[in-house]
Amino acid sequence: MVISEEFKKKLLSVTAKRPATIIAHILKNGSITSEEIKAIYGYNHPPRAVRDVREQGIPIETFRTKDSDGRTIAAYRLGNYEKYRDKMSKSAGRTALSKALKKALIEEYGAICFIYQESIDPSLLQVDHRIPYEIAGEQGKDTSFFMLLCPSANRAKSWSCEHCPNWESKNPAFCLGCFWAFPENYTHISGNQERRIILSFTGNEVEDYNNLIEAIGQNQAEDFIKGLIREALSKEKKDS
Structure with missing residues (x-):
């Protein structure tokens, strides 16, 4: 597994003894088993020791392996930090989107999905950043930074953004001309020269x-x- 400099810095920033011990073993050996956690380090509750690592913001994957007696036991390895980070960023960003903001958007634009341009039951509408939180962060509370989406459109936008070249380069200016951010005025769709009419x-x-x-x-x-x-x-x- 290739560890990015950002992830390596995050791993080395953990100083608490138990999680730092588990991390050091995984970095050296690629993984650690529940048997090793007990036998080598004396931590009699392996899941708790691994939880300490996760609570430091480190993604840990659990898989099954065999112990020295051939019994199936749990083992642990590092997860994908970039995906974990993006997931946490999205969760943090969406948590900040209050009911008051949704109400303000509906009052300004009506209970309508910005992508499909259809009237939707207000209870089904979801508030999303026009420019993904993972790319531009929190830009402000003004309604112009947000859009109303039905669940289907929100899933489609999430997939398209996550598979867009800009997901890696993270240039907010690129998103300003994208259909998924500004369907009312755009020059490309995820970097492709396309135009779209949603016909229902x-x-x-x-x-x-x-x-x-x-x-x-x-x-x-x-x-x-x-x-x-x-x-x-x-x-x-x-x-x-």
Whole structure:
């Protein structure tokens, strides 16, 4: 496992004896078993010793192995610090998003998902930073820094952001032109030169959708709709 300089610094900053002992053993050997924690270091409650490490903000993975007698026991190794750090940052950022902020956003924009542009039950709407907390941190409490998302849009945004090249470079300016941060005014989608229209069929329109899919198939629907748009725009251009 390659340990980043940031993670190494975090590991070496732990000075309390028990967690520091466990960390030192893992760094030297790659992992430590519950048997080793007891036999070598005299800590009779291995899970508690490992918990001490976790409480220092160090991710620890548990896996199964065999002891000297061939019995299955627990063993521990370092987890992915960068993923752990990002997860903790997101949790801390979202905790700060109060009910008052959600209420202010709904009063300003209505109970609407910014991505799908659909009215949503207010209780289902979630507040999210326009620019991910992991990239720009806490920018302020003004509503312009936040957006309302339905659960589906929030999951889609999270996945897209986490798989965007900017997730590593962390340049807030890059996000300013992104669809996922400013769907009302953007120049790219996760760095790709794309434009997106979210097309939903509701109520009586569902029958139109079903007829469309039955006629041309799911895979051809997007190209078919784009073709209709091109034809309509071409006709309008000729008529003008």
